[in-house]
Amino acid sequence: MESVFEIIYKYRDAFAGGLFVTLKLCLITWIVGLVVGGSLGILSVKWKKAIGIPVRSFSFILSGIPILVFLYWLHYPAQTLLNIVVDPFYTASAMLTILNIFAVSDIVRGGIENLPNQYIEVAKICGLSNKKRLFKIEFPLIFRHIFPPLLITQVNMLHMSLFASLISVEEIFRVTQRVISIEYKPVEIYTALGIFFLLISLPLNGIALYFKHKYGRNLSER
């Protein structure tokens, strides 16, 4: 009887392929989400009515839609309506990226809006230039405030990438399911997958918690 390690070794190419797809999915989601979401968050503060309110409204609506429904809707009805066929990988990337963009945007906007204005006033009265105020006071304080939730959100995106398997994206969960259907060892293989995700997620969550504790304590002095 084969051990779980032997099974993983036997299907190493398939697992590696699945892992590659998962990482590709995550990289697209993380990079686009952080860049576009971050920009949207900043713009939401700057132009509250024109950008802030629509972004917040959309984010609010999005938070009420189950991920699976959103994914299926993007994959089936939306494509039927538009009369197009999109590769499931791109559909999954689009869904995760949209979710990440609005999650990041909310975090960034909250971080900027919650920065106590008095820190800026003190900088102003002490005669700090706008540039110094931005780079030495505003940016570091906001970054410390938003870094832990951003990190946790990105880990959540990694976990959510598993939903892509439901529209036939050949990512790691899908590959795992295929292997299980051949080997009939669901407990062992799902456990191995769980441990694999734990090994990736726990250090990131640990870093987030460390910074949350470290910086949260400092900021609590307001």
Add this chain to the structure above:
Amino acid sequence: MIVADKIVKSYNGNKILNEISLELNRGEISVLFGPSGCGKTTLCRNLTMLEYPDSGTLKVDEQFYQFPSKNNFPVMPFPKVNMVFQQLFLWPHLTNEQNIKLAINDFNKEKNERFEYLTKLLKIDDILTQYPNESSLGQKQRVAIARVLILDPEFIFFDEMTSALDIVQTNNIVKILLKLKDVGMGILIITHNINFMERVADKLLFMYDGKIIETGNKNIIKKPQTEILKKFLGI
């Protein structure tokens, strides 16, 4: 010299400062007192021009400001006129030393000597590497004072500086204030501490409901002229 004339400031239609006129001189300690919510902090914020008054005029030495103004002012009163906030607002991500030095652009030998002198004077030379959250309230207060003093201000406003200090710390602050006065700095202090104001004040300003009701030397708390001040002092 700072001369304010008929300064008015309203928030949401409520007049917080109602035609305030006052004069602050160098080498003089003025104490502003009055019940909570009467507009003391708002007055300081308007005198430093962190907020612009709705109307009135302000003169800081030769610089004249008239309100309302459609144009931006080319020269602001700060950092020459500066303020230590009640809640201090030390930047939490910077060490005490970085908090003090951040506003200095060209940190030359002269500035470094001043930094060392101030940190010794304020007895904070042993906590410079600490972060504000690692320092006691008294220490943080002295760091906040050093952060302002290193800028060499000509006028400095202290908002409720003794509210959380014990007797020893208050005595230290009194000594520092008297030294600052001796070097010609103009000081305005907001406080509720009658004993403290008696010790340091050259001039007292009693504020009530957005107006300066009584002004004078220490005698105004011994022999108040108005019923409002008598009632405030419990006489």
